[in-house]
Amino acid sequence: MGTTCFACLARLSKKPNVTTSLADRIAFARAALQDTIGHVGANGQFPDADYVVPAVFYSQLAAFDAATGSQQYHDSLVQYFQLATTISTNFVNPENYGYAAAQAYVTYKDPVFLEYAIGVWNISNQYTLSQDDIDAGRQKSGLKNFDLAKTCHGKTMAGGTFGTTAVSDSSIAGLSTGQFAILSALLAASTSEPKYLTAAQLSIAFMQSHWLNPQNIMLDGISGRNNDSCSLTTALQPYDSGMAIESLAIVVDITTDSASRSLLTSLIEAAITSTAWQGADGIISNRAHDSGGDVSLARGLSAAYDRNATTLPLREYIKHYFAFNAVVDLARSQGLDSNIYGHWIGPAAATFSSKDQTTALAVLVAAIGLNNDTQPPTSSSVTSIGLQSHGDTPQPTSSFVTFSGGPTSTSSTLSPSTTQAPSPPSTRHSKSHIGQLVGGIIAAVLTVILLIFMGSLFYIRCLRKNSGSLLIGSPPDLVPFRIAQIRPDSNLPLTTKFSPFTSHISQAASSGLTGAASAPVARYNWENLLQPKQPCSMQSSSLAERRPSQLITPSRGSAKPVRVLNSWLHRRDSTVLDDDEAPPAYPGTDVGEII
Template identity: 35%
Template sequence: MIDHYYNRRNNQNSLHRRATFGGSNLLLRPSPWEEAVILMGPFISGILLASLLRTVAQQVPTSWRKPTITVSPADRVSLAEAAIQEAIKFIDTTNGLFPDPENSYGGSGAFYSQLVEFDMATNQTQYEPLVEQYFFLAAENLGGLGATNFTGELYVSHKYLSDYGNYGHAAALALSAYKNSQYRVYADQVWWAVQPYTVAPSDVKAGFMTQKNITIISTCAGITVAGGTFHVAIQDKTPSDSLVNVLSTGGFLVLSALLAEATGEAIYLHAAEASANFLTNHLLNAKHIVQDGMYVSTTDSCQLAAEINQISYNTGLLIEGLAILYSISSNSSFFDLIQQLVTAAIGNSAWQENGNGIIANGVAKSSDGLLPRALITAMTRNAIAPALQSIIKAYLSVQYNAVVDLATTHGSNLYSSSWNGPPSTSFSPGNQSNAIQVLINSIGLNNHTTVAQTNHTTVIETSTSASMSSTGIVAAPTSSVSAFHKSSQVGPIVGSVVGGLILLLGILAGIFIWWR
């Protein structure tokens, strides 16, 4: 019998084989070549993975529309501020909310977040007084209606838990940006309002969700359903009553992670990890696209929401939550998954129209501010491999140019639901908020980002940034055919990455077996 172990001598590891012959133990040292192959195998695999990831990342599809921002940083700030000021005109000064709060309630909370994000991006506190005023008015107005924790049923007839999460996100950001302890109170109020509708291990053990008054399944595919947050809070006895979806679960993940980051308290960290585990175990498909949700009552048999609901913001929320968790723990598993999610997201042709790179969800080709927000969150928290940073900047540049060129009429500061156009002539909180998110995100991109594209070679050149490393790369030749038709150019390259890794691992395994 032969087994293997590491012998530590003089603070060095050397691989030996122990052989047993006739009751005697013999220590056999492999040849230097054998030892090098075995010890260097994981290192070689890592080198190849990094190299292949770099090849994947740097090939900006030639069909992407305007992956370069030529607008000056000062003008980007001005455009973002003008869009914000346009939205402020529509806030009701008596309650701090947009008109028709039954339908726009969540949008008001999202807008609060963007006021804070603008201040963070411009390194100032311009909107701090306004954010404080809006939170006070919203909380006071809801309190007058007998509601608490930003969960006013008179405002939100269906009580979507994701709407409450927007206020928590804004409060958590404001806590970090403005260092005002009152925002910890607001964020905690939202967290404790949503937490009872998040499946706990005790709920799984009991097989019953008291707050929902429904029996729940304990596992799907042998994995616990703990960590999922329900879509709605009311007990309406409709099929959606048992839906656990990404907007709620991912929103709770991001809120919990932000609070863990700001406070260092374990209760938030554990909640964030549970949410992330639910999403990755149950809603992440083989293509690394996050599905919309799953029904968890005992009569649903773990049924997934319709595939048509695989919207870009679902993947965005998971990326954002994992990026914040990675900034806390430096867990390499989070980092690796983020790279896979990002690669899948920016190359998913289902979210683009004719492969132009512009986010366009569903039949309506609707926009989404959450995926761009997630990409910026990951970049600023050093949760993106250097090889992917250039293509992410190009992708964000595509969104920015679409918003500025196609989704608005010059000078109106009103934005449409589709970034492919046509421009809008009326105000919509959701449309405006999505556009503002992209405008704010552009502020932090490098001042000079150029992506030269031809039909044969893609050249990416970026200046260095204090927070994001960048390089000038000449990518491998690409086909003169349009980069996207029905599927993304990124997908086949990912396949070659996997194939190359499998081949390498097969060779190393063969050498190892032969050596034994």
């Protein structure tokens, strides 16, 4: 199997990742469904469409409840199916109603829907060629009045479903065959009856044998009449590939058959990169059914994604191919009723159209099951749709629901077999720059905090050094200080040692210490301790330049001069000293000696 150039869609990337919240996606789809319900007539039909379109809408109501785990539309669907049978007992174009009934049964497990689905299957099966019919050369049911072609290009015609009930119409159609294949697969998954799986596989084999072209695109149309040409319809329509993808996804989910999975992967790769129904802008422009999009391709890709029926890289690419993020102003009405849609390629809806609305709903409902992306855009391949919230109700920036895929020239390629989804470098660079900026700011803040912390430690250390040192005035000669007034402390023991940390000199006594220019005073450097007159670094330098003998520390002092002074003060009976009376001489000291 060859590789597919996913990266060829690089210039289409416009917010491909699913970042809109699940709640907003649910509200967005519900609003469109509710608006559509308002246009359903009393007979359960749309006034502007044929009998087929309401069946498409019924299946979307059931799919919405399945995606949200609710029963919101169960009763409405019961009523709609009852009304539909009053118009046509066996349903005109029954496969669409069978599909809707099967979806409803999967969602609600209500037997009434299973009964409808099986009834439709029984009718369609009568118009589907079995191998017994081919071997007999005539349809056993007698519903067709001509001889059957047994083969075309050497391949059996078994598995093809006639497009109409007209007895002479020999055309085997893509829509009827694809829808019967899907209905059979859904019933096989719901009931586990072998006949449904066998029928689904036979229909898929017919499509693969007769309609799969060399580019892995499904074709359409062939005659079942004997001796007729085996020519096919030349027009390429996305719904043919979409129906084959959906039926295969269900069968792969049931059987895990590797050959079926390989075929499914090839079909998906071809469908999402084909230029047959999408332009360079990546938008499906198919208008075969008068609608600028395709329900069947949306359903098929959704089934492959939900059932995890293909490779992980391709599954991620499917999500980005019709992601629910960026909405462009092409289809959504800009009027008062903002939940109606026009053609996917524009113009925006001016009035309600049930065909356009149900085509858009195919993607809106399918997007509910997509996993959210938490990273910036990683796929360079998709134009997608999205929401912006305004108040309590999410409002789309536009209603355009897009599929993207048209290839453009590029030198890079990506295979679905690779282990990673494609990533645009521009988004990574943006995220990287933001990370670098945040990291730089954090580093700068931490650096400033560290510097402040270190500076504070250094400053405190300086203060502690200053508080532990007794500084001396500049002259080296020390003259005994004069005391203007002092009273002994009766609680002071005679053996108390002098220390700058235990001194009982009062603040008043300290303030009374005076000295003349000729008699410098030895004192605590309280001014420098409490309010430094120079920066800490300058003080440290000044202290370092002083001689060690200029520092008075407790270890250098002697207790004897203190005892002499204390005893002399007691003899004076605490009287006030005369101004010219000097204190007693201290034994072992001379003027200018450091204590």
